[in-house]
Amino acid sequence: MTHDGRSLYLQALIALQQTSEDELLSWFQIAGIHGRPFIPWDGIEWNPSAPEVGYCPHSSVLFTSWHRIYLALLEQVLSSHAQHLAKTYNSTTYQIAADNFRIPYWDYALTPSMPDIVDYPQVLINTSSGPMNVSNPLLHYRFQQFPLNETLFPAGESGEGCLTTYNTTVRFPVNGVSNCDSINANLQGSNLKANTYSVFQTRDYNTMATGTTSNSAFEYAHNQVHHTIGGFNTMDPGHMGVFAYAAFDPIFFLVHANADRLFALWQAMNPTSFLTPDIDSTGTFTNVVGGNLTVDSPLTPFTMVNGSAWTSTGARDLVGLGYSYPEIMDWLPISKDDLAKNVTAAVEWMYGPST
Numbered sequence: 001m002t003h004d005g006r007s008l009y010l011q012a013l014i015a016l017q018q019t020s021e022d023e024l025l026s027w028f029q030i031a032g033i034h035g036r037p038f039i040p041w042d043g044i045e046w047n048p049s050a051p052e053v054g055y056c057p058h059s060s061v062l063f064t065s066w067h068r069i070y071l072a073l074l075e076q077v078l079s080s081h082a083q084h085l086a087k088t089y090n091s092t093t094y095q096i097a098a099d100n101f102r103i104p105y106w107d108y109a110l111t112p113s114m115p116d117i118v119d120y121p122q123v124l125i126n127t128s129s130g131p132m133n134v135s136n137p138l139l140h141y142r143f144q145q146f147p148l149n150e151t152l153f154p155a156g157e158s159g160e161g162c163l164t165t166y167n168t169t170v171r172f173p174v175n176g177v178s179n180c181d182s183i184n185a186n187l188q189g190s191n192l193k194a195n196t197y198s199v200f201q202t203r204d205y206n207t208m209a210t211g212t213t214s215n216s217a218f219e220y221a222h223n224q225v226h227h228t229i230g231g232f233n234t235m236d237p238g239h240m241g242v243f244a245y246a247a248f249d250p251i252f253f254l255v256h257a258n259a260d261r262l263f264a265l266w267q268a269m270n271p272t273s274f275l276t277p278d279i280d281s282t283g284t285f286t287n288v289v290g291g292n293l294t295v296d297s298p299l300t301p302f303t304m305v306n307g308s309a310w311t312s313t314g315a316r317d318l319v320g321l322g323y324s325y326p327e328i329m330d331w332l333p334i335s336k337d338d339l340a341k342n343v344t345a346a347v348e349w350m351y352g353p354s355t
């Protein structure tokens with residue numbers, strides 16, 4: 001990311017976090033799609049036969065495709081803030097940075113330590129009126145309405161510890177204070193690189209997409225990252241450790257953008273393998289436990305401009321979504337076979353066992 005891009009990204013995050021929590025496209029409501037509050041977003045109603053949880057599928061073959069569209073929503077909203085901000089500079093370099101805006105990822109497999117920036121209280125950015133130190137929007141989200149609404153965020157729920165008592169998101173809280181050094185030490189000990197590499201050995205989409213108990217799915221290492229940043233303490237977890245609260249923490253999207261990148265690398269290596277029907281063992285806000293999940297299952301609550309639901313078919317191809325990753329040079333005139341070979345080589349180089 002260029003310096004200009006970084007300034008726009010941080011300011012776009014600030015603008016989003018400052019958008020009123022009453023707005024559909026606020027940080028609060030976008031994060032709220034994932035878990036609490038368990039209320040409809042964009043008019044997509046709860047299915048009374050489904051569990052009372054968030055819309056996010058976990059332990060489900062929709063895990064990878066659903067989170068891809070979730071990231072696309074965030075990118076679209078941040079990008080419109082970036083466009084707006086770029087106009088205030090009256091500079092072509094900022095306009096170019098806004099036109100090329102993409103959300104960043106943190107490669108937790110290659111660098112099992114949180115990016116330094118997520119722990120800075122303040123960041124120095126170039127605003128249109130000059131350099132300025134501002135509160136860092138990657139450190140935490142500060143809830144605008146605090147105390148939280150007790151009906152939507154009930155206290156004392158099992159597994160949710162003290163999360164209703166914090167006015168900002170926290171990571172590995174000890175007496176309410178985040179503990180990043182301990183998180184980084186624990187990340188180093190989590191075998192994230194080997195657990196990521198092993199997923200590239202499978203050729204079956206469903207095996208790659210979901211699985212919480214074995215390292216043949218990207219979900220597994222991703223869960224380790226959630227738990228580690230959450231802090232393992234089930235009596236007093238941080239937001240990232242709990243489905244219902246995880247997406248409020250800004251690091252959530254850095255983690256998920258990388259899970260999406262790993263998913264995209266795998267797809268480039270296995271272009272013909274795709275989702276096969278599977279039974280939903282966990283359910284979501286709209287999906288009943290025991291339902292059949294297919295490539296056409298709606299990825300609720302996300303709808304396209306024409307009003308139809310996003311599905312895993314729509315999420316399959318990055319080109320249609322308007323982005324790619326450095327290792328997937330699909331914009332070059334190259335066959336799918338050659339692309340698969342290049343990406344395989346990149347994966348070996350990055351995550352393979354060192355000799």
Ligand SMILES: N[C@@H](Cc1ccc(O)cc1)C(=O)O
Pocket residue numbers: 058212222223224226227240241242243244246247
């Ligand atoms: N609770 C998850 C960890 C996790 C937390 C939040 C998430 O959004 C995702 C995963 C697990 O059982 O492993």
